[in-house]
Every structure is written in structure tokens, then in C-alpha cells.
Amino acid sequence: DVQLEESGGGLVKPGGSLRLSCAASGFIFSNYGMNWVRQTPGKGLEWVSSISSGRSYIYYADSVKGRFTISRDNNNNSLFLHMNNLRLDDTGIYYCARLSLARGVSWFDPWGQGTLVTVSS
Amino acid sequence: DIQMTQSPSSLSVSVGDRVTITCRASQTVSNYLNWYQQKPGKAPKVLISAASNLQSGVPSRFSGSGSGTDFTLTISNLQPEDSATYYCQQTYSTPPITFGQGTRLEIK
Numbered sequence: 001d002v003q004l005e006e007s008g009g010g011l012v013k014p015g016g017s018l019r020l021s022c023a024a025s026g027f028i029f030s031n032y033g034m035n036w037v038r039q040t041p042g043k044g045l046e047w048v049s050s051i052s053s054g055r056s057y058i059y060y061a062d063s064v065k066g067r068f069t070i071s072r073d074n075n076n077n078s079l080f081l082h083m084n085n086l087r088l089d090d091t092g093i094y095y096c097a098r099l100s101l102a103r104g105v106s107w108f109d110p111w112g113q114g115t116l117v118t119v120s121s
Numbered sequence: 122d123i124q125m126t127q128s129p130s131s132l133s134v135s136v137g138d139r140v141t142i143t144c145r146a147s148q149t150v151s152n153y154l155n156w157y158q159q160k161p162g163k164a165p166k167v168l169i170s171a172a173s174n175l176q177s178g179v180p181s182r183f184s185g186s187g188s189g190t191d192f193t194l195t196i197s198n199l200q201p202e203d204s205a206t207y208y209c210q211q212t213y214s215t216p217p218i219t220f221g222q223g224t225r226l227e228i229k
Binding site: 035044046047050058059060061062095100102103105106107108109110111112113114 | 152153155157163164165167168170171174176208210212215216217218219220222223
């Protein structure tokens with residue numbers, strides 16, 4: 001069974017840091033690009049960051065650029081999101097999602113169950 | 122950035138009805154358009170990729186169409202378990218990958 005499981009969410013003060021993890025199983029992790037997506041009350045689903053299978057290509061949403069860092073460990077089938085200088089509007093559920101690809105078109109499948117990040121003083 | 126606009130934002134329909142949700146892109150996304158279903162407390166699940174390709178295991182009452190800037194998700198013979206929020210997503214011009222704001226479907 002293809003599965004993704006996030007962890008590392010929690011309550012953090014503005015300006016604080018957090019590291020999210022995503023454990024992958026049931027597929028060859030090193031063959032797939034991966035993504036972080038968050039869901040906030042104010043903005044709905046928002047793509048946060050992507051990393052290619054071999055780490056050659058990394059992208060960020062403008063809203064997190066310079067504060068968040070995506071990384072992966074292909075030996076341990078894990079994806080990470082290092083979040084620094086957290087702001088109130090970073091509050092939300094963070095999902096990791098695998099990038100699936102066919103005939104040039106890509107989509108996210110599957111998604112993990114999500115981990116809640118709450119930024120509050 | 123490509124903006125994705127869904128309509129309506131919400132709707133209430135009856136079991137057995139047919140419903141159409143529209144997604145419009147601010148510029149062409151070719152057929153790089155996906156549809157997701159999200160139920161409360163759950164992660165989104167892909168229903169349709171590349172505008173019209175039904176994902177494995179998704180009931181055939183779901184269908185998608187369109188290309189360029191205008192797309193539709195149609196659900197025929199609506200069932201109680203179809204109550205959810207539906208999102209479109211474009212992966213044509215990235216980054217960023219962008220989503221529509223969602224359409225909340227309620228079954229009367």
C-alpha cells in the first residue's frame with residue numbers, strides 16, 4: 001500500500017521554528033518528486049514547496065521563500081520541511097503529497113493525512 | 122501566477138441529481154488540470170487528472186472535460202457519499218502550482 005505519514009506539527013510562537021517530516025512507504029521513494037501543501041482557513045489549499053526525485057529542482061511559494069527549506073533523504077524514504085521565522089498566517093494543516101506523472105501531466109497522489117501547525121503567542 | 126476560479130462556491134443538491142462544477146483559469150493551462158475531492162477531516166483525493174482521465178477506483182459517475190481555460194467536473198446520479206469539497210488544480214505553469222478556492226457540495 002502506498003502511504004505517506006506526516007509528523008512534527010505542533011504549537012509554536014511567532015518567529016519560532018518547526019521541522020515537519022513525511023515518511024513514505026509502499027513505493028520507490030527515490031523515483032518521485034514530492035510536495036508540501038498546506039490548508040489554511042483563509043487561503044484554502046496552497047502549494048508550499050516541491051523537490052524533484054534527485055533534489056536537482058526545488059521550488060517554493062513566494063509566501064514561504066527564504067523561511068522554509070524542503071529536503072529529502074532517499075535512503076530513509078523521508079521528506080522534510082524546515083520552517084523558520086513562522087508567522088501567524090502559517091497556521092494550518094500541512095500535507096505531503098507525491099507527484100504522479102503520465103504523458104507529461106502531473107498531479108498529487110497520494111496525500112498524507114496531514115499534520116497541524118499552529119502559530120500563536 | 123495562474124489564478125484558478127471555481128463556481129459555484131457551494132451548492133446543495135439531492136441524491137440522484139446531476140451537478141456540474143466549473144473551474145476557470147486566468148490563462149491557458151492546456152489539459153494540465155486535475156480535480157480533487159476532500160471530505161471533512163481527510164486529505165484531498167485525486168478524482169480526475171489531465172482534465173478528463175478518471176483515476177483508478179473512482180466511480181464512473183464522475184467525469185471531467187475542458188481544455189485551455191475552461192473546465193467542468195460533472196457528477197451524475199449523485200450519491201450521499203459525494204458530499205465533500207471539490208478543488209481544481211493546474212500543473213501547467215509552475216511554480217507555483219495553484220488550486221481553485223473549492224466548491225462545497227451538500228446533499229440535501
